[in-house]
Amino acid sequence: MITAYEPQKIEPKWQKIWNDEKAFAATNDYSKPKYYALVEFPYPSGQGLHVGHPRPYTALDIVARKRRMEGYNVLYPMGWDAFGLPTENYAIKNHIHPRIVTERNVAHFKNQLQSLGYSFDWDREINTTDPNYYHWTQWIFLKLFKTGLAYKTEMPINWCTSCKVGLANEEVVNGKCERCGSDVIRRMQTQWMLKITAYADKLIDGLDSVDYIERVKVSQKNWIGRSTGAEVDFSLEDSEDKLRIYTTRPDTIFGATYMVVSPEHPFIEKYADRIENMDEVRAYREAAAKKSDFERSELAKEKTGVELKGLHAINPATGKPIPIWTSDYVLMSYGTGAIMAVPAHDERDWEFAKKFALPIIEVVAGGNVQEAAFTDVASGKMVNSGFLNGLEVADAKKTIIDWLTEKGLGQAKVNFKLRDWVFSRQRYWGEPIPIVKCEKCGYVPLPEEELPLLLPDVESYMPTDNGESPLAAMTDWVNTTCPCCGGPAKRETDTMPQWAGSSWYFLRYTDPLNDKALASPEALKYWMPVDWYNGGMEHTTLHLLYSRFWHKFLYDIGVVPCPEPYQKRTSHGMILGENGEKMSKSRGNVVNPDDIVREFGADTLRTYEMFIGAFELAAAWSTEGVKGCRKFLERVWKLQDMLTDEDSYSAAMETRMHQTIKKVSGDFESLKFNTAIAAMMSLVNDFYRAGKVTRAEFSTLLILLNPVAPHMTEELWALYFGPSRIYQQSWPQYDEAKTVEQTVEIALQMNGKMRGTLVIEKDAPKDEVLAKAKEALAARLDGVTILKEIYIPGRIVNLVVR
RNA sequence: GCGGGUAUGGCGGAAUAGGUAGACGCAACGGACUUAAAAUCCGUCGGCGGCGACGCCGUGCCGGUUCGAGUCCGGCUACCCGCACCA
Numbered sequence: 001m002i003t004a005y006e007p008q009k010i011e012p013k014w015q016k017i018w019n020d021e022k023a024f025a026a027t028n029d030y031s032k033p034k035y036y037a038l039v040e041f042p043y044p045s046g047q048g049l050h051v052g053h054p055r056p057y058t059a060l061d062i063v064a065r066k067r068r069m070e071g072y073n074v075l076y077p078m079g080w081d082a083f084g085l086p087t088e089n090y091a092i093k094n095h096i097h098p099r100i101v102t103e104r105n106v107a108h109f110k111n112q113l114q115s116l117g118y119s120f121d122w123d124r125e126i127n128t129t130d131p132n133y134y135h136w137t138q139w140i141f142l143k144l145f146k147t148g149l150a151y152k153t154e155m156p157i158n159w160c161t162s163c164k165v166g167l168a169n170e171e172v173v174n175g176k177c178e179r180c181g182s183d184v185i186r187r188m189q190t191q192w193m194l195k196i197t198a199y200a201d202k203l204i205d206g207l208d209s210v211d212y213i214e215r216v217k218v219s220q221k222n223w224i225g226r227s228t229g230a231e232v233d234f235s236l237e238d239s240e241d242k243l244r245i246y247t248t249r250p251d252t253i254f255g256a257t258y259m260v261v262s263p264e265h266p267f268i269e270k271y272a273d274r275i276e277n278m279d280e281v282r283a284y285r286e287a288a289a290k291k292s293d294f295e296r297s298e299l300a301k302e303k304t305g306v307e308l309k310g311l312h313a314i315n316p317a318t319g320k321p322i323p324i325w326t327s328d329y330v331l332m333s334y335g336t337g338a339i340m341a342v343p344a345h346d347e348r349d350w351e352f353a354k355k356f357a358l359p360i361i362e363v364v365a366g367g368n369v370q371e372a373a374f375t376d377v378a379s380g381k382m383v384n385s386g387f388l389n390g391l392e393v394a395d396a397k398k399t400i401i402d403w404l405t406e407k408g409l410g411q412a413k414v415n416f417k418l419r420d421w422v423f424s425r426q427r428y429w430g431e432p433i434p435i436v437k438c439e440k441c442g443y444v445p446l447p448e449e450e451l452p453l454l455l456p457d458v459e460s461y462m463p464t465d466n467g468e469s470p471l472a473a474m475t476d477w478v479n480t481t482c483p484c485c486g487g488p489a490k491r492e493t494d495t496m497p498q499w500a501g502s503s504w505y506f507l508r509y510t511d512p513l514n515d516k517a518l519a520s521p522e523a524l525k526y527w528m529p530v531d532w533y534n535g536g537m538e539h540t541t542l543h544l545l546y547s548r549f550w551h552k553f554l555y556d557i558g559v560v561p562c563p564e565p566y567q568k569r570t571s572h573g574m575i576l577g578e579n580g581e582k583m584s585k586s587r588g589n590v591v592n593p594d595d596i597v598r599e600f601g602a603d604t605l606r607t608y609e610m611f612i613g614a615f616e617l618a619a620a621w622s623t624e625g626v627k628g629c630r631k632f633l634e635r636v637w638k639l640q641d642m643l644t645d646e647d648s649y650s651a652a653m654e655t656r657m658h659q660t661i662k663k664v665s666g667d668f669e670s671l672k673f674n675t676a677i678a679a680m681m682s683l684v685n686d687f688y689r690a691g692k693v694t695r696a697e698f699s700t701l702l703i704l705l706n707p708v709a710p711h712m713t714e715e716l717w718a719l720y721f722g723p724s725r726i727y728q729q730s731w732p733q734y735d736e737a738k739t740v741e742q743t744v745e746i747a748l749q750m751n752g753k754m755r756g757t758l759v760i761e762k763d764a765p766k767d768e769v770l771a772k773a774k775e776a777l778a779a780r781l782d783g784v785t786i787l788k789e790i791y792i793p794g795r796i797v798n799l800v801v802r
Numbered sequence: 803g804c805g806g807g808u809a810u811g812g813c814g815g816a817a818u819a820g821g822u823a824g825a826c827g828c829a830a831c832g833g834a835c836u837u838a839a840a841a842u843c844c845g846u847c848g849g850c851g852g853c854g855a856c857g858c859c860g861u862g863c864c865g866g867u868u869c870g871a872g873u874c875c876g877g878c879u880a881c882c883c884g885c886a887c888c889a
Binding site: 214215218219222223225227229245246247248249260303327328329330331333334335338339340341342346347348349351415416417537538540541574611612613614616617618619620622624625627628629631632634638666674675677678679680681682685688745746747748749751752753754756757787788789790792794795796798799800 | 803804805806807808813814815816817818821822825826827828829842843844868869870871882883884885887888889
């Protein structure tokens with residue numbers, strides 16, 4: 001009589017044993033082949049683990065466990081991305097130090113993760129708020145500063161008038177503060193910036209060398225937004241001055257019938273005395289400035305603008321004067337803040353020209369430019385364009401750029417949508433920026449020996465009225481001496497954003513205790529790059545881009561051995577509530593993983609989350625579905641009753657065994673966990689039908705299932721195959737020849753319609769199969785002519801008849 | 803508007819290179835066991851027609867290629883996720 005399946009008993013037992021035996025610790029034996037599997041480390045929020053977390057963690061846990069069984073030295077680490085706003089806000093509200101809140105949350109998260117039986121190497125646990133960790137975050141910042149990639153500049157930030165705090169864009173919802181609902185205004189503030197734009201080309205080009213799922217590559221490319229075009233100078237009538245514009249269509253320059261500058265363009269103030277309607281222009285500019293980003297996009301449909309009366313530019317191609325307008329559809333932040341408008345071949349210019357009755361001149365034939373802008377660049381020849389007439393668009397581009405360059409009027413130019421990274425936060429709970437400001441020497445980096453610059457304990461970490469970080473109130477800490485001249489100086493009081501710590505954490509796991517460097521060159525050389533990194537799509541454009549940027553920078557200064565941090569990147573879908581909506585407290589559809597573990601066990605939760613559907617797509621939670629997975633594990637458990645002493649596969653099951661090993665092995669590699677589990681369910685159903693399972697069959701099944709349901713399979717292994725551990729076993733092998741059935745059932749079709757099936761020997765000759773097929777279909781073949789006979793071995797016979 | 807994704811039974815979802823649509827699971831129904839229920843085990847389970855072997859229809863919609871299309875091509879529709887006047 002076998003015991004009942006009680007995950008609540010066996011799961012904690014094995015978790016302790018694995019922990020005591022250090023079963024999953026990566027070794028420093030650099031002679032073994034390595035495999036580095038990585039999942040995004042969580043932000044330890046007060047809410048605890050969400051059922052969304054186990055999906056990617058289980059997926060790569062499966063990969064990691066399989067790799068160990070295949071003989072690799074596997075690094076599958078976990079840590080905490082623990083700096084950040086929610087913790088600080090919670091601390092402010094409840095008057096607890098953020099460090100205490102973080103400790104508490106980390107303990108809770110760790111407990112929850114351990115209850116799920118992940119094979120993380122807990123000896124390498126890291127925490128971004130640990131001074132031994134952020135020491136190196138600060139060190140990287142110093143390197144960026146010394147290379148000129150970190151700089152300070154004044155720029156507008158989102159400022160909540162009620163909370164008196166700078167907000168991230170994500171915290172501004174419809175122009176209001178996410179938390180208090182008050183108005184958010186734009187306010188100028190000095191900020192640290194990182195020059196990620198210097199790496200724009202490398203970040204795009206590097207994508208060719210890595211194995212990321214296609215949609216991730218596409219998103220990154222779109223976000224960086226490389227465009228190639230030209231800058232052209234338009235001279236001002238009655239002046240030596242020039243107005244520089246950026247265009248991707250220099251070929252259409254003969255069709256430029258007016259110009260538009262952004263309302264913030266310095267040109268406007270410069271020529272204020274020549275602009276006849278300056279009052280009107282100023283009023284327009286103020287109205288545009290007042291619009292929030294939200295309003296700007298809401299009103300995007302209708303173009304607005306004002307002509308700068310009294311000013312004209314000269315179209316360098318035609319030599320004719322054209323008017324200059326200002327409109328908020330031209331952004332100061334992109335290109336030069338000024339454009340040449342070609343209404344015939346640009347939709348926005350066309351709309352604007354129609355509204356203000358500006359001339360539309362066709363320069364590329366192929367459309368009706370009075371009806372709509374003709375933007376096709378693949379067809380059509382140049383017209384009304386002087387020396388460009390008759391050329392294709394692509395040739396015209398080259399010709400005009402050469403001409404402009406030769407005349408000194410312009411040159412080819414590449415632009416990016418990507419902006420430099422705003423790296424300052426006026427917040428307490430982040431890494432201090434290791435810079436002091438000296439009256440004499442300016443911004444001076446702290447000497448590397450003085451790192452880490454500890455985040456001081458403050459009395460109050462409440463935000464201040466003037467928008468400075470709470471650290472600014474700590475005069476003892478702020479006032480210091482200049483490392484350069486020894487004179488009085490003040491520390492930088494802004495802290496780094498949450499993205500900082502996560503931009504290099506994968507490097508630290510390779511050598512987490514190192515106090516001489518962020519990691520030893522040997523460890524980096526052995527472990528890097530990450531072989532497989534899985535994470536959410538929401539991190540594609542921020543975290544993934546930022547960390548690639550830092551890594552490429554560290555590569556350029558010789559700290560890391562490879563130009564890309566991640567060899568392979570995959571992404572999982574979200575887990576939605578039972579009603580198909582996103583899980584949230586307000587919708588009341590949140591499922592707590594602890595409840596599932598308590599009621600059904602961790603193995604069931606893991607199995608269910610892998611079985612729920614295609615890994616990369618969103619999937620709705622179903623508690624009934626969870627029960628089904630528990631039932632499957634029960635059925636595996638009860639195979640004990642049918643176990644025979646045979647140490648080989650039974651004749652009837654041999655093919656099935658080899659097929660299943662092949663299927664499960666392949667599906668685990670391609671993230672098709674749902675079909676891998678389905679194959680194992682099928683196999684178990686077959687054992688039930690046979691009423692028996694041999695020891696060899698059972699042990700193979702247990703190993704195949706182990707990565708998904710590690711506790712139960714470890715327990716059954718100990719009961720029947722011990723004293724070794726299942727995690728020490730080798731991954732089962734299959735024999736390709738033995739995966740093929742001796743007899744196959746093929747379909748019989750007439751004119752492509754199903755007319756029956758036929759069981760034949762696997763490699764029966766074509767003639768024989770066709771003869772049998774005709775025999776089987778004899779009744780239908782009366783009085784018809786066979787025009788064609790198609791036989792696809794193992795699949796179908798199709799007779800084309802008349 | 804642009805970019806990306808998705809569309810298959812009552813439901814979640816399967817279908818390598820075009821080749822028996824609906825694997826596996828859930829729910830439902832029937833049977834066995836039970837005093838009974840739960841659990842478990844066995845079975846049925848796309849729609850319409852027929853007592854029946856069987857026939858017709860069927861993978862969002864319209865059209866095409868092919869002996870054969872969920873899969874390929876052209877043209878739509880709906881929903882989801884990004885970005886949002888990037889010249």
